[in-house]
Amino acid sequence: MRIGGHIFMALSALVLAMPIVVVCAAALNGGRSMFFPPRDPTLARFGEFFVSEPVWTNALSNSIIVAFGAATLAILIAWPVAYLLWSTGSKLSKALAGLGSLPFAVPPIVIGVGLGFFWSFTGGLGHIWSGVISHAILLMALPLVTISIGLQSIDRAHLDAAATMGATERIAFRTVVLPQTVPYTISGFFFVLVLSFNEFIVIFFVSASAYSTVTLQIFNSLRNGYTPTMAVAAITFLTVSILVFSAVARWGDLPRLMGADQSKK
């Protein structure tokens, strides 16, 4: 059973890694077509993706703008909601948190269509700022969860102690609540960042083909056939994801964020 278990886990990892490895290896192709295993390996595609081909460099900078903007905005909205939920537990705060999670819970194509209509009426369709807001709306459920987990981990005795020693709510917030939730806030930020980078369907509807992010550019190219440059994008995104989640695991408690039992170590 032990050996069987290890084999099963290794097999799962293999299948999980297979398509990703294939895409990444395809980036090394020398020619214009994707082959696996790569033919005539070269690193020239990396130059094209990051430096010389405006189609990809534009898409990359759009992706970065949308992802960082959305992550910041999502944190700014999610923080007060999570804080109200934790400090008051009122019905209104629960309703706010529920509404905030709604866009993430429904099939993405529905919220994509809805936001597409919304921006076409408010004049934001095809502007990059509306893409930023749309992703923040879609993904704010994630920091909402991580920040709530962080707030719940605060020992209320600390707050009582602070209050006894004469700290106002504002001071207690700054000296007790904020420092203890920073790792969770950063985790939430990174979750939005990574998912926004990789999100496709919502940005597809709200961009209205006026600009393209990397995922949009790849989807457009799916029809015209693959080029190895697309695979460089995949490598880049994968690297970013692994770095981000490793950082979360290194400086935060990833198993706890994912809901593992605290009593077991």
Added chain:
Amino acid sequence: MTIADDIDVTAVAPKTPVRGMTLKGVLYGTLSTLMVVFCIVPFLLVIVISFGRKVDGAGWVWAFTFDNYQRFFVGILWPDEVTFLYLQQLGYSFYFAIIASVLAVLTALPFTLLLTRLKRSKQAIWLVFILASLSMSEVFIVMGWDILLSNNSGLPKLFQVSGLTQWLKDVGWFQTLRDIGLANPRNVKFKPSEFATILTMSYLVWPYAVILLYPALSRLDPSLSEAARTMGASRWTVTRTVTLPSIRLPLMGTTLLLFVFLLGSYVSVSVFATPDKQTTAVAIYSNIRGSNLDAPFGSAQAVILLISASICLYFGHLLNSKAEAR
């Protein structure tokens, strides 16, 4: 914010709770407005537009007609002529999503169970790997499987070079593969096919399945199954009578969530499914952004998808709260 600041200047120390209340009031007001505008209005727009009417060659106009829904369920020419094309598309949405989500949960369950028995530090490494693959965009994953399943490179080529194709022909299974559409006369052929669609969709949600099952499984008490084992129950009996019943609800909840997520999946279906097996999500796309330019009908389809998803989510929520109550 300015109101709160003004009060801050004039207020004296004992009145701070009042100031806190106002600040909270402003906060509540702002947040409520934000949520209503961005989380409710888009859905309302979809619902309202679904009652609109398409104008030939000129987009669509506001209206209140049930034509779009009638068209979805029985076709536009009803009662003279009945077509179930759109219902059939919804059926394929369900069909693909159900099989793929069940498959993902069934394979993710033993994996997650094994994962939770590892040391905490090792778990973190696995979680990084799982999360990295979870966040990979649908377009990358479809691209990867597209290369893997393509005829010139990837698995069919591997089948031929390694002699597996010849072996399949020798034992007679090749004909079976041809019958279910997974082979052409010369070699195996994996796409476009239901197999490729379901495989990719299942792959897409597999990391989600692990992440969703992880909390429930990591809270399982190992002493229970150990006790059963000491009392002489076989490993299979323990799994069947102790482990599975205690995670039945999260298991069903996870399957439902994945199912809802897959209902709207677009890229894998549009790339891998044959034209006669396209789903509602693809139809929504082609009505709103694609060639049809029939936003009201696309919205009606989105509403129906939304209703289907809500019903499933509701049951999922019910199961989850039941699970937590125990």
